[in-house]
Amino acid sequence: MSKKVEVGQKILIKNEEYALENKRGLAEQKKLCLNMISSPGSGKTTILARTITDLKGRVRIGVIEGDIRTDIDAQRIRATDAPAVQINTEGACHLSAAQVSDALADLPVAELDIVIIENVGNLVCPSAFELGESGKIVVLSVAEGDDKPAKYPSIFAKSKVLLINKVDLMEAVGQVDFDVEKVKADARRLNKEIEIFAISAKTGEGMAQWCDWLEKSVKEVRNK
Amino acid sequence: MSKKVEVGQKILIKNEEYALENKRGLAEQKKLCLNMISSPGSGKTTILARTITDLKGRVRIGVIEGDIRTDIDAQRIRATDAPAVQINTEGACHLSAAQVSDALADLPVAELDIVIIENVGNLVCPSAFELGESGKIVVLSVAEGDDKPAKYPSIFAKSKVLLINKVDLMEAVGQVDFDVEKVKADARRLNKEIEIFAISAKTGEGMAQWCDWLEKSVKEVRNK
Numbered sequence: 001m002s003k004k005v006e007v008g009q010k011i012l013i014k015n016e017e018y019a020l021e022n023k024r025g026l027a028e029q030k031k032l033c034l035n036m037i038s039s040p041g042s043g044k045t046t047i048l049a050r051t052i053t054d055l056k057g058r059v060r061i062g063v064i065e066g067d068i069r070t071d072i073d074a075q076r077i078r079a080t081d082a083p084a085v086q087i088n089t090e091g092a093c094h095l096s097a098a099q100v101s102d103a104l105a106d107l108p109v110a111e112l113d114i115v116i117i118e119n120v121g122n123l124v125c126p127s128a129f130e131l132g133e134s135g136k137i138v139v140l141s142v143a144e145g146d147d148k149p150a151k152y153p154s155i156f157a158k159s160k161v162l163l164i165n166k167v168d169l170m171e172a173v174g175q176v177d178f179d180v181e182k183v184k185a186d187a188r189r190l191n192k193e194i195e196i197f198a199i200s201a202k203t204g205e206g207m208a209q210w211c212d213w214l215e216k217s218v219k220e221v222r223n224k
Numbered sequence: 225m226s227k228k229v230e231v232g233q234k235i236l237i238k239n240e241e242y243a244l245e246n247k248r249g250l251a252e253q254k255k256l257c258l259n260m261i262s263s264p265g266s267g268k269t270t271i272l273a274r275t276i277t278d279l280k281g282r283v284r285i286g287v288i289e290g291d292i293r294t295d296i297d298a299q300r301i302r303a304t305d306a307p308a309v310q311i312n313t314e315g316a317c318h319l320s321a322a323q324v325s326d327a328l329a330d331l332p333v334a335e336l337d338i339v340i341i342e343n344v345g346n347l348v349c350p351s352a353f354e355l356g357e358s359g360k361i362v363v364l365s366v367a368e369g370d371d372k373p374a375k376y377p378s379i380f381a382k383s384k385v386l387l388i389n390k391v392d393l394m395e396a397v398g399q400v401d402f403d404v405e406k407v408k409a410d411a412r413r414l415n416k417e418i419e420i421f422a423i424s425a426k427t428g429e430g431m432a433q434w435c436d437w438l439e440k441s442v443k444e445v446r447n448k
Contacts, residue, residue, distance in 0.1 A: 039264045039368075040263045040347050040369075040372055040376060041263060041367060068375060068378075069374070069375060069377060070374050091348075093317065120348065121347065122346060123263075123346070125317050125346075125348070144266075150293070151264070151293060151345070152293075153292075153293060168399075169393065169399065169400070175393065176393070
């Protein structure tokens with residue numbers, strides 16, 4: 001085995017150990033934990049802020065925000081009154097399970113139903129690093145084009161949910177060419193079990209179905 | 225120095241050697257080489273196809289396409305009659321200079337004025353790997369939001385040109401909130417010299433200025 005592969009594997013194994021520890025702790029407390037992954041600018045933070053507001057009184061959500069720099073996103077989440085912890089990776093292209101372990105210690109987990117981790121905007125690297133989540137959510141904005149499951153298959157193959165966001169951009173005729181049915185078929189070819197919701201976090205379209213799925217998933221974790 | 229850092233540096237140094245070799249070869253032949261970097265779905269391939277068509281008879285362009293999987297993008301470039309070589313990274317999140325070295329051997333470089341390398345869709349990792357280019361082009365679609373220079377500063381700091389794409393999406397009032405002047409100011413704070421063009425590869429808006437810049441840059445390289 002080359003030195004490069006050996007060291008790469010050691011980093012992954014160390015990450016896996018932290019991820020298992022996070023997972024065990026969250027499972028003991030019967031908390032749902034979701035790892036949200038997408039390209040930059042697909043609308044992850046807008047989706048989270050709207051989801052928190054729409055589920056107020058039904059589901060309590062806390063957020064771990066991953067960004068290379070700035071705490072813009074944590075501020076946007078806190079404006080909804082939900083707790084948020086910001087991690088700055090200072091250049092790194094994904095969150096690690098060790099960073100999430102530290103962030104979990106700073107969140108009032110006992111008072112929450114769901115912890116959502118918003119990963120660094122990157123459709124490639126975060127899919128290789130487990131953080132201790134119950135499942136991954138991949139977000140694809142219609143502005144990114146409908147060839148993304150074919151071109152970036154790993155994250156679509158590994159995700160529990162696909163959120164197709166910004167569907168309002170398709171409404172102005174000819175504004176954005178995006179074939180929702182093609183994306184659904186391509187994603188299901190990679191991942192038979194994937195749940196798919198077409199939403200607009202801006203207009204609210206489709207948000208009710210997504211929120212119902214979250215509430216149902218919280219109950220399933222609680223009754224385990 | 226830890227083993228991890230040491231091996232990481234060796235990979236970067238090896239890449240740097242290939243990059244220097246590519247750069248030297250292209251400079252000897254007086255060819256402009258640009259490394260195009262962006263999030264997935266910002267419109268890189270659409271920009272390239274339109275640029276090639278708009279510059280027909282003035283500037284000859286060849287393309288190296290980097291994707292994790294599929295040769296969809298190389299096919300789109302070849303449909304314009306320009307030569308294109310597809311690299312599939314099979315999971316890797318950026319192109320390496322060694323891959324570009326192989327691809328250059330498959331392109332008719334002597335017959336071209338510009339080689340454009342379309343990197344893997346990723347706003348983070350590709351900025352750390354030199355490929356031998358004369359300069360980097362960062363593409364930002366207005367659908368991605370105007371906070372991206374602040375959140376992903378490295379690539380904006382290192383690029384010769386910023387293309388703000390899909391400006392047609394701002395025209396339908398209220399469709400996309402994106403403050404072009406804020407992005408320009410944030411990018412120039414990171415990088416005083418950066419050239420900025422606001423374009424729509426779909427409608428053609430702003431393409432003439434970008435194409436003129438390319439033609440002027442080709443002449444500068446030729447007269448060096």
